Amino acid sequence: MIEYKGYKDKLIKLDAEGNVANRTAKNQPDFAAINSYAVNGAVHYANAVLHYTSYTDVIAIGVTGYKETSGKLNHLIGVYYVSKNNFGVGQKVDEYTDLSFLKKEHFSAFIEKVKQLSLSQDEIEKLKERREQEITASLVKLNNDIFKSEKGLSENDRVYLVVASIMATLGDVENNVYPLTKADLKSSNERNNTDGDIMIRKIESFLDAKKLPKDKKDLIVRTLQNTLTTDNINKVDDGESQLKRVFIKIVDDLGVYYKIGLNTDFTGKLFNEMYSWLGFTQDQLNDVVLTPPYVATLLCRLARVNKDSFVWDFATGSAGLLVAAMNEMLADAKKKIKSPEELARKSAEIKANQLLGLEILSNVYMLAVLNMIMMGDGSSNILNKDSLKFDGHYGFGKTDEKFPADAFILNPPYSAEGNGMVFVEKALSMMNKGYAAIIIQNSAGSGKAAEYNKRILEHSTLLASIKMPIDLFIGKSSVLTNIYVFRVGEAHQKDDVVKFIDFSNDGYTRSDRKKASRNLFDTDRAKERYQEVVDLVRFGKTKLNILTEKEYYEGHIDPEKGNDWNQTAPIDTRPTLDDFKKTISDYLAWEVSTLLKNQPTEDDRLGK
Template identity: 70%
Template sequence: MAKAQSIEPNIADLANSWLKSYNLDYKLEQEKLNDEIDKALQEYFSKSGGKGTNRPDVKLLLQDKELNNYPILVEYKGYKDKLEKLDKNGNVENIKSNNEPNLKNINSYAVNGAVHYANALLHYTNYKDIISIGMTGYKDSKGEIKHSIGVYYVSESNFGVGQKVKEYDDFSFLSKEHFDEFIHDVKTLQLSQEELDKIKEQREREIDSSLTKLNNDIYQNEKGLGENDRVYLVAASIIATIGIPGKVPVLEKQDLKSSPMKSETDGEILMRRVRAFLEEKNLPREKQNLIIRTLENTILSENLNKIENGETQLKRVFSKIVDDLGIYYKIGLTTDFTGKLFNEMYSWLGFTQDKLNDVVLTPAYVANLLVKLARVNKDSYVWDFATGSAGLLVAAMNEMINDAKNTLNSPEEIYEKERKIKSEQLLGLELLPSIYILAILNMIMMGDGSSNILNKNSLTDFDGEYGFIKKDEKFPATAFILNPPYSAEGNGMIFVEKALNMMNKGYAAIIIQNSAGSGKAKEINKRILKNNTLLASIKMPIDLFIGKSSVQTNIYVFKVGERHEKDEMVKFIDFSDDGYTRTNRKKAKNNLKDTNNAKGRYEELINLVRFGKSKLNIFTEKEYYEDTIDPESGTDWNKSAPIDTKPTLEDFKKTVRDYLAWEVSNLLKNENKEDEELGK
């Protein structure tokens, strides 16, 4: 049977005739729309996987009544079933399961191609709201054209995946008479939190894949760059390419000229943009100076700015960073971006250095768990005494903002609450300067909650006051989250004691080496229980930090400000099977897989800690156990459900059944053997 012939020219002619009738200034495939959009389409990887040559069939730039500009990107196809290819969740399927671009779908389906073009604009321009349109069709038995249209809104708010607007029979929604109504429909689109979480999880897997690719590329091809150099170069590049609309322009690849002039080297240009960004962000002067000093040592180095074949190593690596990572930090992913960066950059070392063994960053899903166990909400004041890359604070901030959006109804009130959360309700302390830079960068990328990230020793140099705002006021902490350095006194429980002593109320959730609860922190634990209640002790999977650390960890949950009484019941939960399977393959696309209802298990764990055994569903009383502890012991925090060693009648019956089955099996084997011998 002959393959149907494409009628793409007919589809293009029909659609373009509509646009012409609406008197719209549209541009065809080879025509220029504007420099920013055309350059973005040229820079982004093509539908075939190479660089550039992204050419939508039609491009427009339309303005609504509020003078907001919306790029419109249109792709035509000419077959009946080539409108769109969606995944099992109903999203445009432009990414394969291994987190690589699905070039076949992008090439073959009209909507998929149009959404691909929109992501080029999210990656390389300041446009945050784009309309992608796909149209295809065929001729029926009478020779009449039958067409179908897919219209998708692609933006920061849906992480570039896109949302279908509604069904349309023509392009009249783009006409001057109807465009404002169309934009109103676009603005009322909403994704559920569950849908957003799924998209975010997919994008985070893509970040991991891109970071691995980038680090491998630098490791293999860019000699002379140490681990810290790589981290600082990525940090400076991200700051320079975030920009501040109307104040600090985004640094483009072509802005780096690889000039030999001392004041015009690529490093000087990059650092000038970083300084301008920090100045406009109104960061305290001492914090600005620390960041600049730390970054300059790498960015201005002679080797990085040496010109070879007309290009510096700095420009080459900067270009790779923008190309591989740009879209992820530009679409506003609320994730521990620099934590991922740190873990990836240092993965090549195998964490063999003593200092690094104390900087094992908390996985995002564990950070979210700690935040929920500490009962964080929009009104919480959250602090972390060993903040690392600020992953725990990022998780807390996300939880607080989500709670604000879910409980407040005024957009202005939500805006003000979000501003207050970022500027006043988070505080973190990090001693190591190299990690401190990552924490600041993380919070800057989240919209700048970096005001109260302090480069201090939380045990000796911190008195509980705000860092750079409200300098003479104490931080009114109500939630404490922590993954401490285990080399500290009591495996890190010394941090817990200090933090809880500075709190009057609230909750705390910490993840720590479990020997802290069985003897290593005996005296500290006894002191903690004089003013705080141990609510739960959770045994975590042994491979939780696979590839970084192999220690057994527990999460301890406290209620702050209430003495632990000897008759207080503590919830002991064995969470060794959390539903995830972990591997430690450097080149794997995904080292974490949900193989046993991990999402359900984490939700049930949170409910068990909060409400008790009435919430048992997936787990049984073999994993959940309630008992008292001795507040004067400090060594009995790791209990587990007692094992009943007394045999039951059913145990006896099973033993008899197994024995009889074994006897019968042996008899049958002997008979078969005898038959074979007789048959010889």
Template identity: 75%
Template sequence: MAKVQSVEPKIANLVNGWLKEYGLDYKLEQESLNHEIDCALKEYESKCGGTGGNRPDAKLLLETKSLEKWPILIEYKGYKDKLVKLDNKNQVDNRTAKNEPNFKNINTYAVNGAVHYANAILHYTSYTRVIAIGVTGYKDDSGELRHEIGVYYVSKDNFGIGQEVSKYTDLSFLRPENFDNFIQAVNTLSLTVDEIEELKEKREREINASLVKLNNDIYKKEKGLGESDRVYLVAATIIATLGVPGKVAPLEKGDLKSSSEKDSRDGDIIVRKISAFLDAKNIPQDKRDMIKRTLENTLTTENINKPVEGESQLKRVFTKIVDDLGIYYKIGLTTDFTGKLFNEMYSWLGFTQDKLNDVVLTPSYVARLLVRLARVNRNSYVWDFATGSAGLLVAAMNEMMIDAKNNISSPDELEQKILQIKAEQLLGLEVLSSVYMLAVLNMILMGDGSSNILNEDSIVNFNGKYGFGKTNEDFPANAFVLNPPYSAPGNGMVFVEKALSMMKYGYAAIIIQNSAGSGKAIEFNKRILKHSTLLASIKMPIDIFIGKSSVQTNIYVFKVGEAHQKDNIVKFIDFSNDGYTRTNRKKASNNLFDSDHAKERYEEVVDLVRVGSNKLKYLDAQDYYEGTIDPSNGADWNQSAPIDTRPTLEDFKKTVSDYLAWEVSNLLRNTINEDKCLGK
């Protein structure tokens, strides 16, 4: 059977003819569109991974009447059924099961190729919204040319996955007189909450794989970089390449020349870009100076800036970070991105006696549980006395903004509220400087909520006041979340005691080694209960920090401002089975699996603490128990449902029945044996 010949040249001729007819300034594969986009596409050219074209077949930069510029990327194919390849979720299938680029699909299907290059624009340029178009065709039985078109919207809002805009038979929607209406249609596209969560989880799996690759490269191949240097280089690279629209252009790899000239070294260039970024973001001066000073110590050292064979180590590391992580932090995921970064980075370093061994960051789904148990909403003032990379504060900020969007209908009022949340309603303290830098970076990535992240010892130095801005005012905390270092006094309950004693009212949720509630923190606990009520004690899965720690943890939930009374009911919940299955495979792309309604179980725990046993559905009845504690004890916080050992009437009946059956069986067996002996 003769091989079907591609009609791609005819498809290209057809579509290019349309673009010419529409009067559009389109550029073909080898032509330049603009420097920024050309460089982005060139980056992906070397990452094709297989055979086929390395650049879009046609590209345009169109402008709406409001002067918003839109990159348009078009990819041609010449076979039937080669328009788009979707996965089982009906999404463009551009990733393998290992979360690597699926180059077979990218090179074979028109839409897949266009979406791939649209992600290059998101990754390496300041553009955050792109239109990806795929066109393919074939000759029918009569020899007539048939064509198919796929039009997809690719943006930071849909995590670069892409959404189909509509069905089209030509590209006349790109005509100048039609383009604004087309963009209006694009702006109406939205994702459901479930779709957003699913895409976030998919992207997070990709992030984990990319972090493994990045840390493997830096740790094994880059010599002379200390632990803090690695953290600071990642922070510096991300800040320098973020940019501020209309004010500060993102630093590009090509801007680093590996020069040894004074004030023109790669480190000097990055420091200047960071300074411009912090100025444009109106970061408080004290904080600006501290960030610059901290990063400068690494960025300006002689060895890291010294050119070797025309390239400095700093440029090489900068390039690796941008290539491996740029697509994720530029899209702006609302996740504890730097928390993942931190955990992955330090997993490669093999500490022994370092204090950082005691820093174990909270998984994002546990962070959200703590925030919800602390009843955080748009009007909350949330603080964390051992903030780590600020993962708990990020979770709180997300919850506060969701609540604001659900309850404020005025766009102007909503914008002001979100600004207030970020600037005034979050406060975190972190004593370790390298971890503190991650906290600041994390909050900047999540939307500049970094004004009151403080590099202080919360037990020794903190006086309860704002660190920046309203420095003479007390922070009016009414929500406290915490995952403390367990080596601190009372397994970390020292932080809880201080924080709750400084609050007038509100709620608190902490995750801590459960021995804190059964004897290791008795005096702290007794003092806490003099001003706060223990509402719930939740036993968490022992493998929740798998790979970092294997200690048993509990979440304790408090109502602040009311002393605990002997007859106060405490809800004891055994959440050992949270619905997740965890593994600890170093090379796995995903070590967390929802194996039994995990999301629903986490919702149920929140409902159980708030409402009570009538919310039981996925947890078993024996997993929930309402009891009391003695406020003067301090070691009775970990209880479980008592087992009733008294026999019931049914137990008695069954025992008698079993005994009678045994007696009858023996009697029959003895009778048979006697008959045999008598020869009957």
């Protein structure tokens, strides 16, 4: 993409962080900059290519030229690489004085230079954070627009329309499945050729390309078909069906985000926003609240997830915990495997066979499937089943084999028996080894789930109890939570040491401003604190650094009670020698002060 501006000083506008400044402070498109500056315009159109086509890498070139009064021609060139890998923000390739790098004989060297570009981890985190803020704002706007403009769509219909539209527009060019476009929807009344029929065929092709098991594919198609093929949504009004109008809205508002390859829980954002669409009561909202991504990663690390783990989640929701687990597993594989061929094989194995999730709510299940498909497809064993009736087998493919789980992560529905500990008992009883980390309402550890806890301790050891910040789920839920960490396959003994951590101060400051673009701030070394908690649970007190001894305590529980899991460091009320000295010192100072105040003045002595 090349954009030319025939004006001086109109090559590029950068923001405070040195990025192409195409967004305002409110995270809206900065059309003034896009329109006025050559590079900004080229990067804007490069993002449109990522958004609306199957291309994943674009070179954006801005050129300005002007004549001096003497007639001499001056020009400047800015060359940027815009890609899924840099979240569409664009990276400067190099300095160039002309366009000869595009000549055939120089182009290979130019592309090699592009391939060497990389973002630091800090840059990646900042860009992900910015994009996630934009996603949240876009989802709120999308929901409001559909709610106001499109009548007759239930909450479930809206969820399924978003899922269907995203699946239809993802495409899989390697398997000749091209993204559905607006032009493909003809709004015809012809039998078997309505907009819904066209979209269903595209989704079927997409799922075939993903090599989903037939049973799973049929379930997804059947679920979406109930919404996509209804008469009302395909009825043509003023030359356009309601389905096409909603499809266009979804693709225009969200396409740029899910097409740029965010390595994050994208549909977790949908999940959190869509729950407000689904009209749950407050109690139900407590049950379905999204685990923040940084907490999901914490759970994975506490459960010691690595490239060889087999991870399952018995209340999958949008699959946010499994996304975090998959990221940890793939990162570990990349770190340890140096053969590209072996790494590709292992990555495919992780996604196909080393993750399993159970979700009973069908509308939420669809979000989980979508999430894992978008993450490169770890969706094979995301099952629409009741966890408490689960037999432990793979759901698709190797259905005669037990899933060899050795890592369990969970944020359960708190209204379930024992605040959700019923899921923990079920999962851990089906495991022979490994580790588990769950975040749960803290009353589960102080009596509400005592019977479940006692049975769990018969085959698993409680390693740690971590009190989480009171505002962890601010704006989403009002429950107090703890994380409990277990070693599976070994009964808890009364002399086993349990690490009690008060993590009320996790380094983050949170706000609940409804219209804020950002509500989470690292104000006190949050990332370092989270890593310290992982190290404390694994290695003990020697890793105590940022946290204090008042926040870390090694103690014991009674396996026969099940209600003493939320302990805090005991307060020592015995006075020390220093306390005694200070008390005596304070008393003597008071005595001296009193004596001095009672001394007669010179005037008193003279009788004045």
